[in-house]
Amino acid sequence: MELVCPAGSLPALKAAVDAGADAVYIGFRDHTNARQFAGLNFTEKRMREGMEYARRRGTRVFCALNTYPQPAGWKHWTATLDRAADLGFDALILADMGLLDHAARYHPGIPRHLSVQGSATSHEALRFYHREFGISRAVLPRVLSMDQVRQVAGHSPVELEVFAFGSLCIMAEGRCYLSSYLTDESPNTCGACSPAKAVRWEEKGDDLEARLNGVLIDRFAGDEQAGYPTLCKGRFEVEGAVYHAIEEPTSLNTMDLLPELHRLGVSAVKIEGRQRSPAYSGQVAGTWRAAIDRVKADPETFEPAPEWQRTLGELSEGGQTTLGAWTRSWK
Amino acid sequence: MTMKLSLGPILWYWPRQDVLNFYAEAAEWPVETIYLGEVVCSRRRDMKVADWVDLARDLRGCGKEVVLSSQTLIESEADLRTLRRIRDNGEFLVEANDQSALNMVIEAGLPFVTGPSMNVYNPATLRVLLRRGLQRWCLPVELSRDTLADMQATLYEQSLHAPVEVFAWGFLPLAWSSRCFTARYYGKPKDRCEFVCQQHPDGLALKSREHQDVFRLNGTSTLSGARYDLMRELPDMQRLGVDTVRLSPEHEGMAEVVARFDRARQGDMPERHPLHLAEAPPCDGYWYGRPGMDWSWTP
Incomplete structure (x- = not known):
């Protein structure tokens, strides 16, 4: 091996x-x-x-x-x-x-x-x-x-x-187009997922917001460890519930x-x-x-x-x- | 020649009777091709392969070209057994949605078409598939009209005949996983999911914490949060030599969607008044080589 x-x-x-x-x-x-x-x-x-x-x-x-x-x-x-x-x-x-x-x-x-x-x-x-x-x-x-x-x-x-x-990656690799849906780059087209060029960090009061091409991927409270906004590892809202809807980091x-x-x-x-x-x-x-x-x-x-x-x-x-x-x- | 219209496979999990009712109506719609089969999750068993084949015969009797679609993410021997039953149907063309299906039809010497999750990004890939029996290919959803134009030009130069289909309306299938995100929302393990995705005939909207539509959860698959709509691009597609325009089934309003695309392909562009559909913004970014969620069109 x-x-x-x-x-x-x-x-x-x-x-x-x-x-x-x-x-x-x-x-x-x-x-x-x-x-x-x-x-x-x-x-x-x-x-x-x-x-x-x-x-x-x-x-x-x-x-x-x-x-x-x-x-x-x-x-x-x-x-x-x-x-x-x-x-x-x-x-x-x-x-x-x-x-x-x-x-x-x-x-x-x-x-x-x-x-x-x-x-x-x-x-x-x-x-x-x-x-x-x-x-x-x-x-x-x-x-x-x-x-x-x-x-x-x-x-x-x-x-x-x-x-x-x-x-x-929790999605089947090679057939995940989530990144190019939010940004213009994907692993398939150019070897990038949630590319850094599309990431923006913004402080909002005590919170830190992480955006990908403007889309809010996660918001971290002051005492939380902020992670890179990989789009499938963010916190989203589904029917009013806010959680890691796809995967935890x-x-x-x-x-x-x-x-x-x-x-x-x-x-x-x-x-x-x-x-x-x-x-x-x-x-x-x-x-x-x-x-x-x-x-x-x-x-x-x-x-x-x-x-x-x-x-x-x-x-x-x-x-x-x-x-x-x-x-x-x-x- | 007028472009053909197709109905893609139903991506959602609808009760058996809803599926049968949907296709009983679709038999009367002006679509030339209908794709049948479960392409998302092996646990969705309301319709067995034999049921799909029966339905296929009925629709063929109504003058439709019917294609049997394979599951996109193959994970187990049981999945492979289902694939073999689809391959061995003996009557209908198969849409290969991964290399497992591709291998089976090629080894059996059968003709096939490829779906949007088959990564055909260049003419060299098409040449490989054409040698092995490819009849038609579907443009991967993230590719643009410029890439399609380049592909078509190369195929023409090389005298290759590869009719192309474009996914032109509906929520875009963007990812597949072994995990189930609908079951996750309900806090249920996947093996005891109680088929909760059947309660969501248009999926579950996943929004940002600012209420922006981002994705749509549909069992083990993830779709776009906005609805892809290329109706305005049909004249361009016609010029590019597109063979078939794919519409992805939704639970409500589909007859009207088909009727509009039918008019549009004949050069009569309908007004854009609202339809009775699951609420979602439109998008067309991929077609223009931009982020898929973008929407270019303003009246």
Whole structure:
């Protein structure tokens, strides 16, 4: 079982590599990948440096090109993919069927991983991507429960990678258009959800209001911790009741399930968070490295160490973690 | 050639008799194509696949093209078994709403159409699907008329024939989850939801704390808070070579909505006087490449 870690910058990449990541995934500095943030991601020069650093230490490097190009952007996306191929990445992480086709046709030697943005939730869907584009691995959406992952794993034609830790999307990834409905950017079109350019903070008396393109997403009383206004994690009104109508601001942490994932033959666990700091990359990678090593050594008696859980809790959004869909506590 | 009108699948959970009554009326409306099936939640079982197929036969008898729509988010083996029953109907075209359905129809060598949640963002994707039996595709809701125009131009240059459908009226389906937001509102676990979404034939309005319509909760799906309305854009769609214009069923006022679109597609743009519909603002932002909730039109 492999540990796949995020890096939004060269220092983050080095931190993840030093802390024991088996692979890191990075993206170009534009909207060809699903973490388009100002100042984040890599120029080609930094990519080369990062790859050299990682290779010397036996760590593989994947390139995320997991947004959906429209005709006006097609040449840019395919040129970027071709550049990634020339740079010699160990795998390309792709979602769009057109780009998968391009990669399979022109760069057949580079492994293709299906991004979580490809929205494959069954072994039938995986068979489609495998047959049409020769993918060797797929990242499963965070909507599936353990039973469902077990069903997929039992029939999957490709290696599976699952999310272990980080921000939690509760909508099926790759088919969530909520962000472009309120702003003009979505994960699919340009790799952004609830983009910072559309966020406005306003003090109203003792309260702090968080708006996204003018829409009030949340209002925090003076003593409340204010979180980033990700649109599905705000407080809204439904028939007069005000509450987190879609989801609470929490992070995913599946460490308790690591032995089961190991038993299912899941090939890799993925950490979310290319937008986070080098310190985050390093600390999360180190914690999961220790956990994976222990589970490999003795899956039967594995229990997460309290200090690991404490570290991960401190690195989580809102200081809260959840097992997410894995155990379906809301069912 | 005049554009066709279609009725998309019912996105809400209506009691069986309401569904049958709705289609008994729809059989008389000037729509060419009707999509049938449960596309949101596997727990909605008032209508089984066999019931949809029976209904499909009736509507075909009334001269409609009928397409069976697949569930958008597939999560379990049970969902896959339902999908196989839809694939094996033996008579009707299937609308693939995810890659699971897509794989099944392709492996069976069957023709298919794709729905708005199938991510077709560029001609290269269409080429892949056309090779495998695509008959018609629906523009994803977040894409603009300019992107559609670019797609059409490329297809024309490459002599590819891919009729396109545009979701043009109704609440926009924007997201799918394994969680149920209607059950959450009622404080019920999803497995014992008591089918509370059936009490909301137009969904539950989710508003900001300033009473702005933001989204509409509908079981495990989330829709737009404003109603997409592209009636004024029909002449533009005609010029762009749009094949079919999709209207999304609502509980009330649908006959009048269809009648208006029917007039509009024939060049007789109706006045914009109010209809008896669930109260919601209009929007058309996506068509213009802006935030989906925006509304451009002022009289």
